[in-house]
Amino acid sequence: MALSSGGARGLAHIGAIEELEARGYHISSVAGSSMGALIGGVYAAGKLQEFREWMKTVDRKKMLELTDFSLSLNHLVKGKRIIEAIMAFVPDIAIEDLPIPYCAVAADLMTGREAVFRKGSLFKAIRASISLPSFYEPVQRNDMVLIDGGVINPIPLNRVKRHPGDLLVGVDVSGHDYKGQWEKMRRLTEWQKKDKSLTSKILDKLIPDNLEFNYYTVLSRTSSLMIRQNSILMAKLMNPDMLIDIQMSRYGGFDYDKSEKLIAIGRQKASQTISKFEDSNT
Numbered sequence: 394m395a396l397s398s399g400g401a402r403g404l405a406h407i408g409a410i411e412e413l414e415a416r417g418y419h420i421s422s423v424a425g426s427s428m429g430a431l432i433g434g435v436y437a438a439g440k441l442q443e444f445r446e447w448m449k450t451v452d453r454k455k456m457l458e459l460t461d462f463s464l465s466l467n468h469l470v471k472g473k474r475i476i477e478a479i480m481a482f483v484p485d486i487a488i489e490d491l492p493i494p495y496c497a498v499a500a501d502l503m504t505g506r507e508a509v510f511r512k513g514s515l516f517k518a519i520r521a522s523i524s525l526p527s528f529y530e531p532v533q534r535n536d537m538v539l540i541d542g543g544v545i546n547p548i549p550l551n552r553v554k555r556h557p558g559d560l561l562v563g564v565d566v567s568g569h570d571y572k573g574q575w576e577k578m579r580r581l582t583e584w585q586k587k588d589k590s591l592t593s594k595i596l597d598k599l600i601p602d603n604l605e606f607n608y609y610t611v612l613s614r615t616s617s618l619m620i621r622q623n624s625i626l627m628a629k630l631m632n633p634d635m636l637i638d639i640q641m642s643r644y645g646g647f648d649y650d651k652s653e654k655l656i657a658i659g660r661q662k663a664s665q666t667i668s669k670f671e672d673s674n675t
Contacts, residue, residue: 394410394413394420394422394423394424394433394553394562394563394564395423395424395425395429395548395549395550395552395553395561395562395563395564395633396423396424396425396426396428396429396430396432396433396548396563396564397425397426397427397428397429397543397547397548397563397564397565397566397567397624398426398427398428398429398541398542398543398547398548398566398567398620399427399428399429399543399547399566399567399646400427400428400525400645400646400647401428401644401645401646401647401648401649401651401652401655402428402566402639402641402644402645402646402648402655403427403428403429403431403432403566404428404432404448404649404651404652404655404656404659405564405566405639405641405655405656405658405659405662406428406429406432406433406564406566406659407432407441407444407445407656407659408655408656408657408658408659408660408661408662408663409564409637409639409659409660409662409663410432410436410441411656411660412659412660412663412664412667413562413663413667416664416667418560418562418667420436420493420562421493421494421556421559422493422494422495422553422554422555422559423436423437423493423494423495423553424495424496424497424498424549424550424552424553424554425496425497425498425522425542425549426497426498426522426541426542426543426546426547426548426549427522427523427525427541427542427543427547428523428566429548429549429564429566430497430498430518430519430522430523430542431479431519431522431523432444433495433497434495434497434515434516434518434519435479435483437491437492437493437495437515438483438484438486438491438515439492440482440483443482443483444479444482444483445652445656447478447479447482448649448652449652449653451649451650451652452650453650456647456649456650458474459474459475459478460474460475461473461474463530465530467527467530467531468527468528468529468530468531469527469528469529470528470529470530471529471530472520472523472524472529472530476516476519476520479516480516485514485515485516486515487512487513487514487515488510488511488512488513488514488515488518489511489512491515494511494554495511495515496509496510496511496518496549496552496553496554497509497510497518497519497521497522497542498510498522498542498545498546498549498552499518499521499522499524499532499539499540499541499542500539500540500541500542500544500545500546501537501538501539502531502537502538502539502540503536503537503538504537505545506545507542507545507546508521508534508537508539508542509549509552510522517532517534520532521534521539521542522539522541522542523541524539524540524541525540525541526540526541526544529541543567543620544620545623546623546627547565547567547620547621547623547624547627548563548564548565548567548624548627548628549627550563550627550628550630550631550633551627551630551631560634560635561631561632561633561634561635562633562634562635562636562637563628563631563633563635563636563637564637564639564659564663565624565628565636565637565638565639566639566641566659567617567620567621567624568621568624568638568639568640568641569614569617569621569640569641569642634670635666635667635670636666637659637662637663637666638662638666639658639659639662641658644658
């Protein structure tokens with residue numbers, strides 16, 4: 394099983410895993426990039442339910458508490474505090490000692506190549522894989538400077554350890570329903586035009602018509618589009634038996650306080666994909 398990058402949207406991986414198991418599928422190995430590496434690692438360590446319960450406690454206030462800001466010029470957040478919080482209920486373990494094969498993918502800034510972790514500290518591998526460029530501090534290891542694995546291999550289907558007869562399953566949360574996002578923005582704009590209240594008038598002055606295309610949204614969408622294209626190409630190359638493709642219009646990469654809603658989306662999409670797969674193989 395391969396789990397993609399996608400920030401908070403990666404919480405949908407939990408729902409996909411739960412649905413697969415509920416339908417009688419056994420996950421025998423897992424590979425992940427970024428948030429997929431985190432969810433996959435927690436699952437491989439047998440602590441997915443504990444992680445889900447902990448995520449229920451994460452609100453905006455707790456997110457701020459877990460953000461250890463840095464004064465560095467190449468990153469905003471150190472990333473140590475969030476790892477320590479998870480390690481409080483998921484003890485670190487050597488990857489080679491996990492009950493099932495696991496690997497995490499990061500990208501090496503020095504060479505432009507993948508760094509694939511199949512042994513050593515689980516949480517060092519996860520920390521390297523989630524190093525979102527310019528946000529989390531890059532991880533220096535030997536001669537490598539490691540950043541988010543999603544930059545180079547957002548859904549590492551080619552890194553899953555397989556045996557004859559195994560199904561290859563991918564869960565991809567890298568996609569965005571841009572049409573849906575645009576429609577929501579259009580409705581908001583229409584509401585602002587029709588609403589004559591003082592609140593609407595104030596919002597109309599504060600929020601420009603082209604909010605959807607400011608510097609941040611353009612850069613963020615450009616990055617997302619490149620990552621999405623890489624994930625599509627990987628899926629075409631590896632042709633997984635099941636690809637649970639989860640595109641969202643409402644939730645973004647930092648909506649960690651919406652865990653249960655994201656998990657529910659993952660479970661619903663997984664159910665649809667599994668049913669289609671099973672119907673086509675009967």
